[in-house]
Amino acid sequence: METENLQSYIQVLVLFIFVLSIFVGFEVISKVPSMLHTPLMSGTNAIHGIILFGGILVLADAQTHLAQVLGFIAVVFGSANVFGGFMVTDRMLQMFKKKK
Amino acid sequence: MSSTIALILIGVSVLFILGIKFLSSPKTARKGNLVAAAGMLIGLLILSKPDGANIWTQGWTFNYTLIVIGTIIGLIIGAIGAYSVKMTAMPQMVAMFNGLGGGAAALVASLEFIKGANPPEIAGVTLPQDPSAAITIPMLFATLIGSLSFAGSFIAYLKLEGKFEKPHTFPGQNFLNGLILLLILGLCGWLTFNATGHNAVVAFIFMFCLALFFGIAMVMPIGGADMPVVISLLNSFTGLAVAADGFAINNNAMIVAGTLVGSSGTLLTLLMCKAMNRPVTNVLFGAFGSSGGSAATATGIAGTVKPIQADEVALLLTYAQRVVIVPGYGMAVAQAQHSVRELSDELGKRGVEVQFAIHPVAGRMPGHMNVLLAEANVPYDQLIEMEAINPTMDRVDVCLVIGANDVVNPAAREEKSSPIYGMPIIEADHAKSVIVMKRSMAAGFAGIENHLFYKDNTRMLFGDAKASLNALVAAVKAS
Numbered sequence: 001m002e003t004e005n006l007q008s009y010i011q012v013l014v015l016f017i018f019v020l021s022i023f024v025g026f027e028v029i030s031k032v033p034s035m036l037h038t039p040l041m042s043g044t045n046a047i048h049g050i051i052l053f054g055g056i057l058v059l060a061d062a063q064t065h066l067a068q069v070l071g072f073i074a075v076v077f078g079s080a081n082v083f084g085g086f087m088v089t090d091r092m093l094q095m096f097k098k099k100k
Numbered sequence: 101m102s103s104t105i106a107l108i109l110i111g112v113s114v115l116f117i118l119g120i121k122f123l124s125s126p127k128t129a130r131k132g133n134l135v136a137a138a139g140m141l142i143g144l145l146i147l148s149k150p151d152g153a154n155i156w157t158q159g160w161t162f163n164y165t166l167i168v169i170g171t172i173i174g175l176i177i178g179a180i181g182a183y184s185v186k187m188t189a190m191p192q193m194v195a196m197f198n199g200l201g202g203g204a205a206a207l208v209a210s211l212e213f214i215k216g217a218n219p220p221e222i223a224g225v226t227l228p229q230d231p232s233a234a235i236t237i238p239m240l241f242a243t244l245i246g247s248l249s250f251a252g253s254f255i256a257y258l259k260l261e262g263k264f265e266k267p268h269t270f271p272g273q274n275f276l277n278g279l280i281l282l283l284i285l286g287l288c289g290w291l292t293f294n295a296t297g298h299n300a301v302v303a304f305i306f307m308f309c310l311a312l313f314f315g316i317a318m319v320m321p322i323g324g325a326d327m328p329v330v331i332s333l334l335n336s337f338t339g340l341a342v343a344a345d346g347f348a349i350n351n352n353a354m355i356v357a358g359t360l361v362g363s364s365g366t367l368l369t370l371l372m373c374k375a376m377n378r379p380v381t382n383v384l385f386g387a388f389g390s391s392g393g394s395a396a397t398a399t400g401i402a403g404t405v406k407p408i409q410a411d412e413v414a415l416l417l418t419y420a421q422r423v424v425i426v427p428g429y430g431m432a433v434a435q436a437q438h439s440v441r442e443l444s445d446e447l448g449k450r451g452v453e454v455q456f457a458i459h460p461v462a463g464r465m466p467g468h469m470n471v472l473l474a475e476a477n478v479p480y481d482q483l484i485e486m487e488a489i490n491p492t493m494d495r496v497d498v499c500l501v502i503g504a505n506d507v508v509n510p511a512a513r514e515e516k517s518s519p520i521y522g523m524p525i526i527e528a529d530h531a532k533s534v535i536v537m538k539r540s541m542a543a544g545f546a547g548i549e550n551h552l553f554y555k556d557n558t559r560m561l562f563g564d565a566k567a568s569l570n571a572l573v574a575a576v577k578a579s
Contacts, residue, residue, distance in 0.1 A: 011234055014347065014355065021343075021356050024117055025363030032124035034375060034460040034485060037368065037467030041332055042194050043123045043133050044364055047116055048201050048339045050140060050357040052174075053147055054208035056167050057349055060155055067215070068163065070207050072170045077204035079174020080181070085197045086137040087182035092190070092471050093130040099479035 039092045046085025052078030105154075106352075108146050113356040115139030120364060126480050143353045150350040187475045188432050191465040195257040195331045198338055202249030205341035209242035210308060212348050217300040236295045238347035240288045243304075244311045246341035249334045251315030256331050259324045260464070268320045274385070277317050284310050322384065328465035329372050329383045336365025375460035377523045405541065408559035410568060413500075413535050414575030417443075420497035422453045424489065426526050427473065429463050430503020430539070431565055437476035439569035440502060444478065446576045456482055457489045457499075457526045459507035490527050499531035501552075503538070503565050509550045520548060534558040537568050 032040055055078040059071030116139050122132025147155045158164075178197070185193045213236070258264065287307040294300055322330055339361025346354030373380045417423055431440065444454045456478065462469040470483055493499070501508055508528040511518040528534050529552050536553060538560060552558055561568055 014352070017352060017355055018343065018347075018359055021359035022363045025120075025360040026367050028117060028121045028360075029124055029364045029367055032368075032371075033126075034371070034466055035458065035470045035480065035483060036124060036126060036129060037372065037460075038190060038194075038465055038471050039129055039133075039467070040120075040123050041335060041365075041368060041465070041467075042190070042197075043136065044120065044339070044361045044368075045194055045198050045201070045335050046133075047119070047136055047140075047357050048205075048335070048342045048361040049197075050143065050354050051201055051204045051208060051338075051342045051345060052171070053143065053351060053354055054342070054345045054349055055170075055204055056147060056155065057149065057351070058208050058211045059167050059170070060149070060158070060161075060163050062163055062211070063215075067211055068166060070211055071163075072166050074204040074207035074211070075167055075170030076174045076177070077200040077207070079171045080178040081174075081197050081201035081204065082140060082178070083175045084178025084182045084193075086133060086140070087179055088185065088190075088193055088197070089133045090130065090137075091182060092187070092474075093133055095471070095474035095477075096126050096129065096480050097474070097477070098127075099481055 039089055039096075042085060042092065043089045046082060046089055049078055049082025049085050052082050054078070105146050105148055105152070108142065109353050112139045112143045112353050115142070116357050116360055120360060187472055188464075189260075190468060190471060191328055191331060192257050192260045194335070194465075195253045195260060195327070198331060198335050199250050199253030199257065202246045202253060202334065202338040202341060204246075205338060205345050206243050206246030206250060206308070206311075208345050209239045209246065209341070209348060210304070212345075213239045213243065213295070213304055214301060217296050217304065233292050235348055236292050238344040240291055240307075242341040242344035242348065243308060244284060244288065245337045245344070247308055247311040248315040248318070249337040249341060251312045252319045252334050252337075253331065255316055255319040256327045256334065259319070259322075260327050262324075264320075267323045273317075273321060277314070280310060280314050280317065284314060318384075326383050328461075328468075329369060329376075329380070331465070332365055332369040332372060333380075333384075336362045336369065339363075339365055372461070372466045375466060375524070403554035403556060405553055406559050408535065408561055410561065410571040411575045413559075413561055414572055414579060416498050416533060416535070417447055417452065417500075417572070418450055418576055418579050420452055422455075422496050423447060423498045423500060424455050424457050424484075424493070424496045424528075424531065426457045426459075426499060426501045426504045426508055426528055427462065427469055428502065428504025428507065429469075430505070432463060432469075432472050432503070434503065434565035436502065436566040436569050437472050437478075439566055439573060441473070441476040441478050443569055443573050443576065444482070446573055450576075454482065455484050455489065457486065457528075458483050459486050459504070459526055460524075462504065462507060486524060486526050493527045493530035496531040497533070499528045499534045501528055501534065501536045502569070505538075505550055506548065508552055509548065510555075511548065511551045514551065518548060528552060529555050529557070532557065535561055537561045537563075537565050539564060 055074035059075055062068045062071045115135050119132045119136025122128040149155055287303055291303055319330055339358045343355050343358030346358055447454050458469050460466055506520055508526050510529050512520045512523045512525045534557055
């Protein structure tokens with residue numbers, strides 16, 4: 001395959017992943033009880049903390065001072081999002097107990 | 101990218117999906133959160149550059165030192181926030197973490213865009229760059245949605261903290277917001293095809309600022325009580341921004357994780373609105389339509405308010421077979437969760453069946469009340485959802501309403517002119533007797549008279565919820 005064709009082929013594949021993920025996202029929480037809406041919101045909130053990866057990738061390649069400063073802020077924000085999000089969700093969920 | 105890493109990334113995506121799946125049942129929820137966190141850790145360890153090289157095996161530069169320092173600072177901020185926040189302030193915490201994620205997504209996209217538009221010179225040679233529209237559009241999208249989410253979450257946080265809680269509106273606001281949005285979209289359209297050069301950078305920065313402003317302008321008109329819906333929506337926005345970043349920097353794990361959050365967040369937003377019986381457009385743009393009219397005057401409520409003393413209530417409770425407690429945010433404000441649990445335990449010892457009826461929007465965000473009661477060690481199988489408990493309410497001897505108001509107001513069922521007409525409620529008035537614990541006769545958050553207080557089978561126990569509950573516990577113990 002020519003490079004250009006391969007490029008657009010990969011882009012379509014990625015779009016494919018995107019569309020399927022939308023449906024999976026709808027499907028997995030369609031039956032969640034309202035009892036768990038708060039931890040669920042906080043848990044999904046932690047998952048988008050994956051933006052930390054993006055921050056790390058751009059900061060690793062930063063070549064100007066501006067890029068270093070902004071990339072550093074992005075890493076701090078993303079790291080607070082991902083670690084704080086999972087910790088606070090765990091703190092909430094450990095309290096949910098069944099009757100002894 | 102080597103195929104091993106691609107295969108591991110599939111595993112990571114599955115962990116995220118399973119994590120969210122497990123989060124939807126109280127038995128597995130904690131495990132679900134840990135499963136998702138494990139996926140995140142694996143993803144971090146195998147993180148690769150677009151050319152496939154693992155990021156941790158590259159030559160160590162100053163940038164890596166910055167990465168480590170930044171991650172540790174974020175970890176400390178996150179841990180302090182997560183372990184110090186009071187359970188009543190949970191909505192603010194989620195808003196803050198969400199805003200940070202949105203800000204990070206916008207910054208990552210911006211850096212990529214500026215790098216493409218204004219390529220750095222390496223050894224005097226400018227690298228040829230020709231960003232295609234397929235890369236530019238996700239970058240613009242991530243910047244727009246991410247900065248909107250950042251600014252919007254910040255305003256939502258302040259509103260939940262009690263700063264300018266009221267909706268802020270002015271004439272022509274809708275028009276102005278629409279104009280800003282059009283301008284933003286116009287700039288994005290132009291930038292899609294002119295993504296290089298000095299002008300592109302200037303236009304991009306202008307777009308970034310406008311998006312921040314739009315985030316503020318969008319959330320300001322929405323009242324404090326609707327903030328949970330806004331946060332849930334912004335949560336899904338951040339997810340989509342992260343997915344778009346994944347497109348731009350070619351990272352499939354980010355695409356899957358971001359999209360999952362985007363679509364599940366959207367569904368969660370709709371579920372919340374459904375629980376309040378309001379269309380999502382009404383929540384987001386409702387403040388524009390309401391012409392300041394709280395004209396729903398309580399017309400002809402029959403009956404009088406009948407007060408009762410704590411020892412009489414204790415007598416009623418101990419002789420009851422089945423007691424249902426309806427907690428509201430007032431209970432959390434009075435920090436009375438632990439006293440409520442003590443009362444429930446004491447009654448349980450005496451053979452009374454005690455259940456808690458939880459309205460889907462009790463507390464300051466959906467599901468918040470369950471967290472608050474879980475904190476006070478109330479087992480979750482004692483918490484019954486509204487739909488499950490309503491058909492059994494007429495077999496309840498005593499219904500104890502603690503700091504809840506609008507969610508038990510029969511006007512939602514009976515009075516067509518009421519602003520909350522049609523909202524699903526817990527049918528407390530169907531119980532044989534109803535005890536309402538309340539500080540005073542002030543109206544609820546929605547400012548509506550509560551018909552329940554005037555019913556023949558209702559008695560009012562006035563006073564601070566915690567003090568009243570402690571008196572009740574003492575009286576029950578003495579009996």
